[in-house]
Amino acid sequence: MSGGKIVALAGGVGAARFLEGLARVCAPERLFVIGNTGDDTEIHGLHISPDLDTVVYTLAGLHHRERGWGLQGDTFHCLEALERLGAGAWFQLGDRDLATHIYRTRRLREGARLSQITREIGAHLGVRTAVTPVTDDRLRTIVRTRAGKLDFQTWFVRRRARDRVLGLEFEGSEKARPAPGVIEAIREAWAVIVCPSNPFLSVGPILAVPGVREALRTTTAPVAAISPIVGGRALKGPAASMMKSMGHRVSPAGVAEIYRDFAGVFVLDHVDARYCRKIEAMGMLAVPAETVMTTPARKQSLARAVLRALGLG
Numbered sequence: 001m002s003g004g005k006i007v008a009l010a011g012g013v014g015a016a017r018f019l020e021g022l023a024r025v026c027a028p029e030r031l032f033v034i035g036n037t038g039d040d041t042e043i044h045g046l047h048i049s050p051d052l053d054t055v056v057y058t059l060a061g062l063h064h065r066e067r068g069w070g071l072q073g074d075t076f077h078c079l080e081a082l083e084r085l086g087a088g089a090w091f092q093l094g095d096r097d098l099a100t101h102i103y104r105t106r107r108l109r110e111g112a113r114l115s116q117i118t119r120e121i122g123a124h125l126g127v128r129t130a131v132t133p134v135t136d137d138r139l140r141t142i143v144r145t146r147a148g149k150l151d152f153q154t155w156f157v158r159r160r161a162r163d164r165v166l167g168l169e170f171e172g173s174e175k176a177r178p179a180p181g182v183i184e185a186i187r188e189a190w191a192v193i194v195c196p197s198n199p200f201l202s203v204g205p206i207l208a209v210p211g212v213r214e215a216l217r218t219t220t221a222p223v224a225a226i227s228p229i230v231g232g233r234a235l236k237g238p239a240a241s242m243m244k245s246m247g248h249r250v251s252p253a254g255v256a257e258i259y260r261d262f263a264g265v266f267v268l269d270h271v272d273a274r275y276c277r278k279i280e281a282m283g284m285l286a287v288p289a290e291t292v293m294t295t296p297a298r299k300q301s302l303a304r305a306v307l308r309a310l311g312l313g
Contacts, residue, residue, distance in 0.1 A: 011202020013068035015195035016058035021299025038141035038205030194225035224265035
């Protein structure tokens, strides 16, 4: 392959699985990953960036292969001790994982930017792909429910996403500035891929940062999006229930509608091929593929299918 960067907009586990395959079918140095920070939070005084860490750990080959998040073989002795002290242990932080958060928090207090720190962590772990947060500024996803407004991790982890979602707010997005290189990467990309992530919780915060959606609309690069909905269900997480509660069709066509202003290619699973006509009526090329990434071979197969759809295969 020759040319510019392949830019990917990424959430957590679903995006990381796809990127794992993509980094094996093209040079990982050719990829530029823009990560979600709406899930970021502070736990025990530490700055946690769950989606960024999931992507970095996966590209480093260190991720927990069953859960998708955290580190393979990690222990939880610190968490158990905190629980005995009554300090609260509802957010799972492994012992080796804690080192990442301690390092990030220390570097932030020293004045380093989140994008710089994310590059440092990736380099220490041997990651050859550039991974950057969408913004260095504070951005937090707030979930509106009948119980009131909840920060994302309280809603998702502590309350196990049981509260019906009435809407979302991206706190800080109006003043947030894209991290260095984000807009330039999109404008100068060889291609852009929206990973199979939750369109509201994972991609939504990225698109909420001023300048990002406009860059996607105006880039000369082809833009593809991959559906996280297969057969009326989300492969991971609450995307399907959220689509229903927020008035969207729980289908690939419902996801395509969210991206129709900038995506020219939409990849959906073979089982949902009946939606191709609706998606193409929105002005997108609909591409059926095997999107359920249960093995390394399937991850790579999906990556190749997306690249072919973008004219890069």
